[in-house]
Amino acid sequence: MDVADVTQQSKERLNDRIAAVEALAVAHNARVAGEDDAKRRREELEAELSELIGALERDHKASYDAAVKAGWTARDLRAMGLSVPSKPAPKRRRRKPAATTGETQQADHGSAAEDSAQHESAAHEPVVSHAV
Structure with missing residues (x-):
């Protein structure tokens, strides 16, 4: 067996493996x-479209208000196939802040102790049979 040939074949195989990993790293990057880039472009487009839709909605509302002011009713306008401007989403109510950790732990321990006491007292009560 020629050591130089084995060494050369090993180097070629290693070089092929290294080239494959190098190509993978380039593709990954x-x-x-x-x-x-796609995420950045999507965010830019969403902001642009949101601004455009907002402007269109404001123009629609102004035109609708002008038609109502000119004497048209909402029913008349809907009958002609014209849409009523959408109302802004209602504001969400704020919830009360959750109990603090100390209050929660105290409530948990109190109810657990009560449950345990009720269970123990029920275990010591005599069982009464009502056979007829």
Whole structure:
């Protein structure tokens, strides 16, 4: 067996493996960069479209209000196939803040002790049979 041939074959195989990993790293970096660019572009487009829709909704409401002021009723306008401006989403109510940790633990321990006491007293009561 020629040691030089074995060594050369091993180096070629290692070089092929290294080239495959190198190509994978390049593809990985391209994918990550592409995803970042797509995310940035999506956010820009969403902001632009949101602004455009807001402007269109404001124009629609102003035109609708002008038609109502000119004497048209909402029913008349709907009968002609015209839409009523959408109302803004209602404001969400704020919830009361949750109990503090100390209050919660005290309530938990109190109810657990009561449950335990009730269970023990029920275990010591005699069983009464009502056979007829």
